[in-house]
Amino acid sequence: MPPNLTGYYRFVSQDNMDNYLRALDINVALRKLVCLLKPDKEIIHTGDHMTIRTITSLRNYVMDFDLGIEFEEDLGPVDGRKCQTTVSWEEDQLVCEQRGEKRNRGWRHWLEGDLLHLRMTAEDEVCVQIFQKVK
Template sequence: MPVDLNGSYAFVSHENLEAYLKALDINVALRKIICLLKPQRELIQEGDHMIIRTLSTFKNYTMDFQLGVEFEEDLEAIDGHKCKTTVTWEGDVLVCVQKGEIRNRGWKHWLEGDLLYLELTAEDAVSRQIYRKVK
């Protein structure tokens, strides 16, 4: 049985976010704004159905999907791209593969105690964000 990710998480820190955003071809001004944000994450897990919300003062984004089922993800409002996305469990790690214009794009989520880790990849860039569970 996979780990229970249900909950709300507050931003703690990020590493190498600027390089990840550059790999997504996001302009320098927008990269600077994004790097200043302290987003919250909310994960709702009901069997194979998941909702992941990223909430910030700048922009909110919601992913609503079935585990193991490929879907078209429209990221036009986020970074100007669309991709075919599949999210699955690999042990206790939630793994997302996003196929499209950007090579090696995706992310991984996992828990260590009350900390939620998010590792983002695009091209050769890897960024890690850490969030603390608040409820």
């Protein structure tokens, strides 16, 4: 049975964000700004429905979805694109596939103790963020 990810998580660290954003064709000024942000994550997980809020001082991004059901995701606040997105469980990891202009785009979340890991991919780049559960 997959874990329940419900909780509020504070940013701890990230690796390779600039190269990941470059793979998404984000301009240099915005890349530098985003690399300075320390986002929080709030996850509400009820059965097969999830809401993931990424909260920053610049802007927030809300992803609201049903597991296993493809939907059109508007990534306008991120990189101006739309894609076909499906989020499902692979064992104890929440896996997102985002089909669109960019190859190999998606992410996966998993817990190790009270640390939430996020591995984001686009093209050949990988960015890893880690968050600490605070409530």
